[in-house]
Amino acid sequence: MEKMLNVEHLSTSYGKIHAVRDISFYVNEGEIVTLIGANGAGKSTTLKTISGLIKPKAGKIFFKGENIAGLPGHEVTAKHIIQVPEGRRIFDRMTVMENLEMGAYLRKDSEGIKSDINWVFELFPRLSERASQKGGTLSGGEQQMLAMARGLMGKPELLMLDEPSMGLAPVVVETIFTVIQKLQREGITILLVEQNASLALSIANRGYVMETGKISLTGTGRELLANEEVQKAYLGH
């Protein structure tokens, strides 16, 4: 297996506060890898740094062998590294359809866009019922689905999900995690940031535990689920 994403000695800081300190991790092609950890551990910052929303202070981010550290967000997106941002950030005043079209902003293959709209509607049938509804009128769960569907419209090779379960009802979370697994089977590599550690680890091939800006533990999803420290700190056992 080839390392699709390889993060080496990455540090990011907000002014004087070091949010991420010298972390290294990788994601193989076809894997689901999860970053778990408490609030403020630096998970989202790591994701934002990869997606170009924040500039790294030091370190390298290799995507398929090319260093993308410090590229602006739109150029990262153009490399088919697509982030589904925390808090969903859908375009509230655009319809579901327009949101999806925005997701395909960089694409010019109208045939491919059409078939991908069919595809995301199959993944999230609820969205097809709401196609002409404004994004802002959707429920939280539907907005998360739309945010993911919009991300998928950009033809991701690496899909980065930032807290997709946040604030959602358990039944919706289940739907979303089922889709994440489906996407893996369709060949999309996934980097998942989650606070819901047990859920994330149960579908992940591998996981990294972050604590105050550093990676403290790593292993396969199953190993981490069975790990005593992880159980104590994050799984509530």
Place this chain on the structure above:
Amino acid sequence: MSAKEKLTSMITSEGADSLSVPKARPMLEGLKTMSLLKKIGLGLLILAIFLAPIFFQGFGHIFLIRIFAVIGLYILLALGLNIVVGYAGMLDFGRIAFYAVGAYTAMWVGVPIARALGEVLGGWSYFAALPLGGLAACLVALILGLPVMRLRGDYLTIVTLGFAEIVRICLANNIFGLTNGAKGLPRLGDSLGEPPGLQWLKYNTFFRLGNNFEFQFTSNIYWYFVIFILVILSIIIIRNLDNSRLGRSWAAVREDEVAAQAMGINTAKAKMYAFVIGAFFGGIAGVTFSYFQAYVSPGSFTFLESALVLAIVVIGGMGSIPGVLVGALAIQGIPEFIRGFASAGWFGNLPAEAISAISNYRYLVFGALMVFMMAVRPQGLIPSSRRSRELHATGSDAVRESTTLEDERNKVGETYHTQL
């Protein structure tokens, strides 16, 4: 119709052209699907506005021609500002700076060309000055934009405001000896030259109908037509822009800059395009203004003018072209009409002080009008469909939005970077 059928129809038939094209504003869509009757009505209205000065001139209400010409110039300015404020969502308080750049460029370029071409042909210099003035405004916007496009919200507004004042003060202080200070341009003995063909038109279009109607072509009418054509062309161009890929990126940036970037939109570039293209329309309005007045001075480019242009966009309805037209008519037109009619003796024989009081108090009325509009109809007189949605979002919705935005600002803070 079941959801599935709806979906298929959306994706196959009508969906084909709506796909990957932004949702057209209702009026744009309206133009295609508009009934024949409405089309004829709109055509007649445009024709009537086009021919109006002939009647004004014929019946001797010359001041109306000038008022409408000035309204046209403000429409051009507001159309440019509408790109920045209405489409890209940046609050620009210094629009008049680009108007000034266009106007002075027209003098610097137009006067020597007019002199070189001589008395008969000198008027053609306008057509050389027009694109040059527009491009000069673009260049200034680009230079200003490079640092300023990194700023957000209020900071951007303050810088544009300050910039416009800097431009005005430079002009008033005869910077580099180019502007002739407060006395304005052209300098004594220089002129821009009469519009091409005006002499011929003056002597060959004279006619009389009955006892009350006597028509002769004048330079006011000439500039009215020029401004009318500029406005029509600008509307066509700006509509197309709004419906283009660039227009879509503006809509995304306006709604959520972070999400727009995640879609692969170069947000800094999108905003810069809006700023520079908007400046172009300010520039050409400025060129036309200086030819129309045949004189420019710094007094025409005060902060008040910037505020008026912004008021046109806001009161008309941000992001809405018909809104700009109605807004210009209301903001620039109504006070001028009142003053014009008062001077023309339509309200009886008012003393001169009363007339000047009317024109001075209009700004007080504006202030009240703005407050009233924001309270009662924040989306403007003729809102764009999307904007009215934004402003009529439910209260909780608006709160949710502002918190997430604030959160993001705090989180991303100064490390947030944009790159051109």
